[in-house]
Amino acid sequence: MKKNALYAQSGGVTSVINASASAVILEARKSKKIVKVYAAKNGILGALREDLIDTSKESKKFIESLQFRPGGVFGSCRYKLKDINENLLEYERLIEVFEAHNIGYFFYNGGNDSADTALKISQISNKLNYPLQCIAIPKTVDNDLAVTDCCPGFGSVAKYIVTSTIEAALDVESMCETSTKVFILEVMGRHAGWIAGSSCIAQESHPNAPHIILLPEVNFNQVKFLAKVKQMVKKNGFCVIVASEGVKNSKGKFLAESDSVDAFGHSQLGGVAPYLAGLINKKLKLKNHWAVADYLQRSATHLSSEVDRIHAYQVGKKAVQYAMKGFNGVMPVIKRKSSSPYKWEIVPAPLKKIANVEKKLPAGFIASDGFGMTNKARQYFKPLIGGKSKEIKNTNYQAGKMEMIPKKLKAWR
């Protein structure tokens, strides 16, 4: 019997998550087993609320254009389903919605939380005797999913950080004699330093920045840090620092939340750069500037890595193909076969191995002084930012029709 498919986005968006959406919809349109692809509005909340967008109403052109569209086109959310034992109702509601709309395939596009949710939904549907195939599609700028070599979304952020670091370093270099000596770029990465680490690729360009990389994996040592800044300014005339938002002190507390410096008052992360700037002002009296890339880094489709976009597209396409082959509770993951030349393939991996696991930077990637990356890391990062950027011809993004299907159930909650 032919079934409908449901696609949902989860958690923080990336500049290529819509490439996965595009692939799922286009590949499903080719399938003889799938009637329609519905997209949950604002992620899993849309599934619970029966807020389902009928993607069959969207033109092929619109769906294709999603490959180059920032944000999450159907909406995403930060909402983690509770454990089955704690809240069976939510899972039962999902199955009820799936049943009401003849949904036989669920594609959940997210990180390790979402892998866990997809796994649980697949287990509960089995328990309730509702035939459902759950496939999780990897996505996260944090690059912290287990099993897969890399995560769609990460390569584009890496390209943004590398490009921005090179450009800002050339700027600072030109002015350093009479102006800014230290430049700090704060990047995402709360618990894993993949994004900050990737900035090492910028060192291949003149003027060899960044000189210091700060990672959540390495406890911040103020004395060593200040000595390194001083040394770099003496040697180069200036110092460029790329700092993860999640840099921690020796007590495991985020620097951005630390009380030891009075640089700011709020506890939300995103303040490592001003924290470090305050420290450098106070202790070294060196003129400095800082930038916080925040959402700009993960939404910069204009700088997205072609390799990353192809990864994002291919995992979406494979997800549908796996579903058609009868797979359940798996995620298409990227397996690296060679770094130079870059060769890779997509293989299925069981969600059990991915759910709730967080992959940090391997120790072998971090230079012995804790302020840089090794050649091994360089080999890893380099191919992920490869390929062309998207030429910005038209940034007049359209909203899409976003036609909702009629609800059949009682309102949820």
Added chain:
Amino acid sequence: MKKNALYAQSGGVTSVINASASAVILEARKSKKIVKVYAAKNGILGALREDLIDTSKESKKFIESLQFRPGGVFGSCRYKLKDINENLLEYERLIEVFEAHNIGYFFYNGGNDSADTALKISQISNKLNYPLQCIAIPKTVDNDLAVTDCCPGFGSVAKYIVTSTIEAALDVESMCETSTKVFILEVMGRHAGWIAGSSCIAQESHPNAPHIILLPEVNFNQVKFLAKVKQMVKKNGFCVIVASEGVKNSKGKFLAESDSVDAFGHSQLGGVAPYLAGLINKKLKLKNHWAVADYLQRSATHLSSEVDRIHAYQVGKKAVQYAMKGFNGVMPVIKRKSSSPYKWEIVPAPLKKIANVEKKLPAGFIASDGFGMTNKARQYFKPLIGGKSKEIKNTNYQAGKMEMIPKKLKAWR
């Protein structure tokens, strides 16, 4: 008699200042009156110190590639010559250096301070009977030079801000139900709101952000601001704010330096975004994120506006042509003939009209509520961000030979 030319960069660099350098050198190479173009290392300081780079040693390919190179390739500086009455020695030293190296043409690439310096040097050379032609070449991301319709460097920053605002707004829109409701992008502009104002072009794309633009020209009114944020979140589900670093309170004090909120402790500008975030946290309790673009915006050659780059190139070229025609104490400026289709030409303007004058946003560009731009402003900004972006094929920037010519004088100071 054939003479050498001296080219120097001044003040904050832009993503297209090297396009002007490229044009000056290539055009001068064609001239029969100019022997060599020297470039002052680190701006006017290099001229005072006799640190002169022989650009004739650089390949044509390298000089051409400068059109797409961030930063200031010969170095720039923040160093304003004192008034002639206060410090005649500096001016005499410059003339001494010019004489020692047979320099008959001085091209000074900068903002209104530099226009003033070029004017004074031209006057003093006249007084000292040293034959010199001084031409200032416009450059500033701040877009605050008088007479010229726009300043090379500005269009590219505007394009960066427009692109980033659209991308971040699409990101925030996707997540706003359960996550960030307010996003703040802090941009440059200490005294004039041209950069923040240009973000209005982003409103042509879905989802019509920014919803609020904060300018140095409009005193910050906390009550009105918070009401507007609340209203925008209610209406759209989220609110995107673009704020000039130079937003001031009703007493004319920079918000980023204000004591009224304890969000941070340092007095350096570049803290309006965290200030506003603190305010929104405290008064509206709305989840927010903020980004500070800082140097990324003015060094982003990968996003530079083609129109802007052509402007930068053409003012450099015209500067040499004006010198060859015998002009002195002038600046090639951009004169707009039509906005749509965009038509412009370059004409000479006397430095007297430009030196030390700061052009702010005209009142007719600012919407009546002070939080947006008028259609007149839109017509002004639109063509300046036009044309293609540069495809990033190779970011492996090289240092150049940067061969210094032998010194002939005593060390300066």
